[in-house]
Structures are given as structure tokens and as C-alpha cells.
Amino acid sequence: xxxxxxxxxxxxxxxxxxxxxxxxxxxxxxxxxxxxxxxxxxxxxxxxxxxxxxxxxxxxxxxxxxxxxxxxxxxxxxxxxxxxxxxxxxxxxxxxxxxxxxxxxxxxxxxxxxxxxxxxxxxxxxxxxxxxxxxxxxxxxxxxxxxxxxxxx
Numbered sequence: 631x632x633x634x635x636x637x638x639x640x641x642x643x644x645x646x647x648x649x650x651x652x653x654x655x656x657x658x659x660x661x662x663x664x665x666x667x668x669x670x671x672x673x674x675x676x677x678x679x680x681x682x683x684x685x686x687x688x689x690x691x692x693x694x695x696x697x698x699x700x701x702x703x704x705x706x707x708x709x710x711x712x713x714x715x716x717x718x719x720x721x722x723x724x725x726x727x728x729x730x731x732x733x734x735x736x737x738x739x740x741x742x743x744x745x746x747x748x749x750x751x752x753x754x755x756x757x758x759x760x761x762x763x764x765x766x767x768x769x770x771x772x773x774x775x776x777x778x779x780x781x782x783x
Contacts, residue, residue, distance in 0.1 A: 636730060638737040641678060641686035641698070648695045649674045649686060652720040660756055686718070687737060689730050697721035697730045701738065704752075711749035714742060719753070719762075735769050754778055 641649060650671045657663045677684040677700065689697035700718035705711075716738070721730045742748035752774070755762045767773075 635691075636696075636733055637690045638734060639688055639690065641688045643675070643678050645686065645688060645695070646671055646674050646678065648688070649698060649700075649718070652695075652698050652722075653718055656718065656720040660759060660762075684717075687734055689721070689734050691725065691730070696725040697734060699731075699734050699738065706749055709749040711747040712745070714738070714748055714751045716751055716753040731765060732769060 650667065653670055653674070654665050654667070657665050677686070682703075684700050684702045686698055686700045688695050698718060698720050699716055702715045702717060704713040704715060706713050716735070719731065719734075738751070742751065751771075753766065753771070755766065763773075
């Protein structure tokens, strides 16, 4: 990142290819998984077309996208409000360790505060991804007492 400012903006339909590329690289780097591009792009398009599914934030520097995150929603009856799940976190390799995710997350916190009924933010991270864990902890996130279970179809 040269001296150009970092901007954070909501993603739009023109960002499908960028989001799909970032998700593909992230999945390969973090989980050694190759994503089906047709399925991935359909999922990104669906999220961009229906705000009840998710929203993305894009970080731009030097005139191009350099990072992203996606948010999905969980209703908490215990808290009478929303939990925002942070997903699809990615920062391009040449831009890492420069505070880009910190800025994305800060922007997201501001959005949550403005919303008024967001009670917390959560994310999941691969057990052995120590760098990501340190980043999340440096932003005030704490390790949860919950374990994640799932069934895939």
C-alpha cells in the first residue's frame, strides 16, 4: 500500500469476480480446499442480490480491492438481537500485516453500533491458524467456550 488511503465500501454486483477470487485463494491457503467456481460465484451472486442472506465489505487501496469480509446473521432469542457472523475474511498477500483487517473490523463495529440491535460478533477460525487467532484477539475478540459441530449435505 503506497500512500494512497484505504477505503471501505459495501460490495456490489460488480464485485462478484473479486470476491470469488479472494474466497478461492483463502480456501486454498487456509484449508487446502479448491472451491467449485460455478457454485462459488452463484453463492456470491445470491448474497449480493439478497441482503437478508449476507453482506460484504470491500477494502480498497491503490485503486483496487485488497481485502474483504462477509457477514451473515443469527437471531439470538436470549439477547433479543442479532449476532453477526464474520466470514470469508481475506486480505491480499502483499497487503497483509498493514492493518487492513483491523480497518474492516472497525468499520463493521461502527455499522453494528448504528444498527442498534446487534448484540455481538462471532467468527470461526481453523484450529492451527495462529496468525489469524492473534489478529482477532488483538481486536478484542475472545476465544469462545463453544465448540462448533456441523453436518454437511
